[in-house]
Amino acid sequence: MKRFIHIAAALALFGAAPALAEPVGRTAVFTGLDKITARITRLEVNIGERVRFGTLEVLADSCSKRPPEETPETTAFVEVFDVGRSLADELTAEEDSREPVIEHEPEQIFSGWMFASSPGLNAVEHPVYDVWLIDCKMVEPETASPSE
Numbered sequence: 411m412k413r414f415i416h417i418a419a420a421l422a423l424f425g426a427a428p429a430l431a432e433p434v435g436r437t438a439v440f441t442g443l444d445k446i447t448a449r450i451t452r453l454e455v456n457i458g459e460r461v462r463f464g465t466l467e468v469l470a471d472s473c474s475k476r477p478p479e480e481t482p483e484t485t486a487f488v489e490v491f492d493v494g495r496s497l498a499d500e501l502t503a504e505e506d507s508r509e510p511v512i513e514h515e516p517e518q519i520f521s522g523w524m525f526a527s528s529p530g531l532n533a534v535e536h537p538v539y540d541v542w543l544i545d546c547k548m549v550e551p552e553t554a555s556p557s558e
Contacts, residue, residue: 438470
């Protein structure tokens with residue numbers, strides 16, 4: 411319920427459409443920076459799904475983009491969790507049976523609104539990774555060919 415109130419307040423504040431439900435197929439597009447390797451990764455996160463980036467999991471709860479005739483702004487409500495181990499670490503631990511795999515709860519390191527026009531306004535603060543919003547897009551559904 412708390413998340414719903416935050417979403418409703420932000421939609422009212424930024425003049426978004428009154429409908430709160432997100433269209434099916436909406437995707438938030440992020441850029442992720444690994445500060446150690448200087449590698450930049452494009453992350454496409456479907457609303458309600460988690461995507462792994464290094465030791466982080468990015469969850470987009472909503473994403474909206476103003477129409478072209480209005481002042482451009484793309485916003486997303488995002489939660490970022492640090493799971494402590496990257497996928498490469500987990501695969502290495504599985505291969506090397508001597509190293510025990512330590513399971514722990516993911517730590518939430520960010521929860522809030524991100525704005526594509528102001529990436530530094532609400533940034534993910536992590537010593538190794540940066541994540542920021544760049545766009546929202548609709549994934550076009552695959553159309554089935556009509557049967558004759």
